[in-house]
Amino acid sequence: xxxxxxxxxxxxxxxxxxxxxxxxxxxxxxxxxxxxxxxxxxxxxxxxxxxxxxxxxxxxxxxxxxxxxxxxxxxxxxxxxxxxxxxxxxxxxxxxxxxxxxxxxxxxxxxxxxxxxxxxxxxxxxxxxxxxxxxxxxxxxxxxxxxxxxxxxxxxxxxxxxxxxxxxxxxxxxxxxxxxxxxxxxxxxxxxxxxxxxxxxxxxxxxxxxxxxxxxxxxxxxxxxxxxxxxxxxxxxxxxxxxxxxxxxxxxxxxxxxxxxxxxxxxxx
Numbered sequence: 512x513x514x515x516x517x518x519x520x521x522x523x524x525x526x527x528x529x530x531x532x533x534x535x536x537x538x539x540x541x542x543x544x545x546x547x548x549x550x551x552x553x554x555x556x557x558x559x560x561x562x563x564x565x566x567x568x569x570x571x572x573x574x575x576x577x578x579x580x581x582x583x584x585x586x587x588x589x590x591x592x593x594x595x596x597x598x599x600x601x602x603x604x605x606x607x608x609x610x611x612x613x614x615x616x617x618x619x620x621x622x623x624x625x626x627x628x629x630x631x632x633x634x635x636x637x638x639x640x641x642x643x644x645x646x647x648x649x650x651x652x653x654x655x656x657x658x659x660x661x662x663x664x665x666x667x668x669x670x671x672x673x674x675x676x677x678x679x680x681x682x683x684x685x686x687x688x689x690x691x692x693x694x695x696x697x698x699x700x701x702x703x704x705x706x707x708x709x710x711x712x713x714x715x716x717x718x719x720x721x722x723x724x725x726x727x728x729x730x731x732x733x734x735x736x737x738x739x740x741x742x743x744x745x746x747x748x749x750x751x752x753x754x755x756x757x758x759x760x761x762x763x764x765x766x767x768x769x770x771x772x773x774x775x776x777x778x779x780x
Contacts, residue, residue, distance in 0.1 A: 515562035515633065519545040520552035521598065522567060522575040526619060530565055530598065533623050537630055549576035549584075550763075557588055563633070564593045565617070569604050576763075579611050579716040580724070587720045596629055611716050667719070671697075671707045678705060682722075686735040686748050687755060688714055690728040700735065700750070723764050725757035733768050741765075 517540055521527045527545045534540045543559045546552035556564060570577040585592050594614040598621060599605050605616035614636075615629045667682040680697065689696045690711035697705045707714075715724050721733035731746060738747035745754040746765070757765050773779070 513634070514539055514541060515630075516541045516543050516559065517563035517565060518543050518552070518555050518559065518561045518593075519565045520547075520549075520555075520567060520577065520581070521545070521565070522547050522570040522572045522577060526567065526598065526621075530617075530621050533621055533626055536623060537626070539630065547575060548572075549578075549581055552577075552581065553584055556585060556593065560589075560591075561593050563596060563614075565596050565598050566613075567598050568608060569599045569601055578712075579608060579613070582611070582613070583716070583719050583722075594633060671705060673708065680705065682718070683732075683734070685722075685732050686751070687732060687753075688722075688730040698753075723768060725755065725761045725764055725768075727758060727760070729755050729757075731755055733771065736768065739765060739769060 517534065519527050519530050519542075521530070524547075527547075531542055531545070534542065540563075543561050544555045546555050552564075552566075566581060567577050568579055579597075582592070582595055597605060597608040597613050597616040598619055599608075599616065600619045602618065605618055608616055615632060617625050617629065669680045669682055669685075671678040671680065680699070684699050684701070686698050686700055688711060689698065691706070693710055694706055694708050695711050695714055697707055699705070711724075711728065711730060714722075714730055718730065722730050723733055724730045725746065731748075735749045736746050737749040739745075740747070744758070745756050747754055
């Protein structure tokens with residue numbers, strides 16, 4: 512068995528201890544660190560680059576901000592994402608997480624037999640990856656152009672499907688998204704609004720940066736923010752009179768946007 516380093520991100524100390532205790536029964540798993548919230552976990556992953564992250568997505572302490580959105584944040588900084596193994600007590604959340612591309616899930620209380628299955632899946636996937644790498648080496652030595660590089664440069668297209676109607680949207684054209692009960696209204700830079708029958712939480716989990724949630728009812732495309740007024744707790748949208756509120760719960764996300772704007776070619780007067 513290959514050696515896999517892992518980090519546990521969970522707001523419940525007993526759950527961390529149980530997961531670690533069971534993982535220590537596998538010689539191929541090496542504990543690195545644990546964290547109790549989103550930001551500690553992010554810093555640990557970026558610092559140590561583990562092979563595996565055990566991620567709780569339904570925390571007892573909501574201020575820990577643990578959710579599937581954590582994965583999107585990793586894509587902002589890392590080319591190679593760790594294998595995410597979701598841990599939760601809720602089957603419906605576990606099943607839902609698979610749709611978002613996590614490697615596997617473990618239902619709490621974590622069992623040794625379940626972790627064994629995850630480890631075996633990981634071993635099997637690595638064997639497949641090794642084969643693909645060899646195949647790609649051969650292919651790249653023969654073909655002057657690699658098709659996959661072209662695919663990587665394509666813009667993200669979102670398909671809104673409803674009863675045989677397929678609506679295709681360039682993600683870069685989305686200014687912001689607003690929750691409407693169990694559906695979401697998507698506002699485009701053309702002024703058009705499209706309704707998708709998915710929750711805002713669903714979009715938060717699948718949309719990468721620059722889409723950031725700043726309110727229970729709003730996700731904003733950072734590229735369309737023209738002004739942030741901290742005193743009034745609102746963000747202004749470019750070429751629009753729309754002002755989007757942000758809440759204390761997501762104030763750290765707004766602080767992140769402000770910090771992100773200051774990186775690169777930036778002048779503050």
